[in-house]
Amino acid sequence: METTNGVDKVVTKKNGFHKGPMELYLVRISPACRAVWLYVIQNEIPHLLIDVDFSKGPKQLPPVFRNQPHQEVPLLVDGEIIVFEAQAILRYLSMKYTASAGFGLSLQTQMLCESVISWSFGELLRSVGYLYVFPQFLEGYSFSPESANEVVVEKGLRQVTTHLEILENNYLEKSKYLTGSKVTVADTCAASVLVLLEWTGFSFKMWPKVDSWLTRVKQQMFWDEVHTTHNDFVGELERANLVQR
Template structure:
């Protein structure tokens, strides 16, 4: 990689997909530079950032002038371009297709449903000053529990990780979403031993990069608990 610039990424670590990108870069030791973009301060709406990503969303990656948005695309690009260990995004077509199967499902299931609980319990009350709408939260939890059932019964089955015997991009994207409701003090896995064992395996595989990326979320969790 001589002569190449380090990959630049623009992240807000309260964002689940941003955490996934940072964890992947740390785990694979791809040379990179992190530029923090504080969504809560509207930094994603600046003219410079809007030129980079007109959608004004994070994460964004810049690799030697090549700009890419969307975490799924970024992770698969990095895994392929920088020859990451094969378990992340396997080259063998059937194994790769199983990762693609999960990531296609992820956006309207794990991501949508875990994020909604966090939005209802944390973001909306902070933005509006209004109390949490418990009925909406309970409805969101019903949807989320349906998704967690599918993770257990369809994806994990009797295997240690979502797509097989080793950690992949599927597990990385999933765990970052499943952690998000913790920002409101809610552990959605506390009554799910199968998923808790999976989480432990994922956390062990990711080592220190897991807790590093979740520091902001842990602080939010602690503030939430302090209010109780």
């Protein structure tokens, strides 16, 4: 174990050369980044976290981004292999390092897990994040004039409730988790998106199965550690009286 700038990292030897851990580039408030980070920690995969600040402009991004056509996070660099998009990163990690740990035992469960992950960071995130939550709090995602922004937010809310109905009456009708009786990466990904609703003080009381499921998923080991930035931001919104409880 070596320590550099306060960051612990595992160093292994291959053919007599030192090879450091993979690098995970992330923005900690991002649902997709949090899901990947949680998977890495839970499966004890040696890694180095590198925070990315897009607000400083492309010239200030880490060097690995300069030759990438998709300058986005999460981004994983494992030796000569570069992987972007959370779903692809999770698949890569499960194939190379964990023998599909967290994706279920059967092929049927694994494929359902993959499908839910894709849905979580696609349709669900568009509705929860880009249409409902972000336009209310992040200037870069709001619409002008204000009346147009309100229309977008209302549309987002309608879509959010539709997704919650699907989770309540289909996935969780007879199961504790989205793919069966045990928590999988699918649960982590969907929950990492849904907790964005905490920015608004959203109540899940109309969807009791979803509410209970979300509580169970948040009890996973390392969940609180990975969601520290998210929780701190929610706390700031509450202190500013921007969250209605």
